[in-house]
Amino acid sequence: MDNHYYNSKDLDKFGNIAEYQKELADKFFSYYGEVFKDSHLTAKEKSLIALAVAHAVQCPYCIDAYSSDAYEKGYSEAQMMEAVHVASAIKGGAVLVHGVQMMNKVKEIGM
Numbered sequence: 001m002d003n004h005y006y007n008s009k010d011l012d013k014f015g016n017i018a019e020y021q022k023e024l025a026d027k028f029f030s031y032y033g034e035v036f037k038d039s040h041l042t043a044k045e046k047s048l049i050a051l052a053v054a055h056a057v058q059c060p061y062c063i064d065a066y067s068s069d070a071y072e073k074g075y076s077e078a079q080m081m082e083a084v085h086v087a088s089a090i091k092g093g094a095v096l097v098h099g100v101q102m103m104n105k106v107k108e109i110g111m
Contacts, residue, residue, distance in 0.1 A: 011061045044073045051080060052087040 018025035036046050047070045054062030070080050 006060045008060075008064060011064055014061070044075075047073050048075055048079070048083050052083040055084050056087040056091050 015025075015029075018029075036043055036050075041049075047066060050062070051066040051070045054066050067080065070083075071077075075083075
């Protein structure tokens with residue numbers, strides 16, 4: 001099973017997106033770099049946030065990158081997993097709160 005839709009080696013090719021649209025890629029990478037600098041939040045804190053968001057949006061490349069980054073910045077396995085659980089709770093809650101839309105619709109059509 002060497003044929004997978006997501007290829008971990010593709011993460012190293014991320015910078016290649018500039019091939020097809022250099023101007024926009026340069027703007028994105030400039031913005032991306034600014035976002036992850038120390039500011040009101042530290043780069044370390046942002047790494048843990050990125051790890052949680054990576055799981056919420058289910059991006060295997062981002063999970064790979066920010067698992068390494070957060071670990072290298074000193075987060076423990078327990079802290080990283082807790083961040084994943086926070087993402088899971090928020091995503092699960094978002095699914096459930098949208099159930100109110102279903103409830104409203106069923107009440108509307110059931111009248």
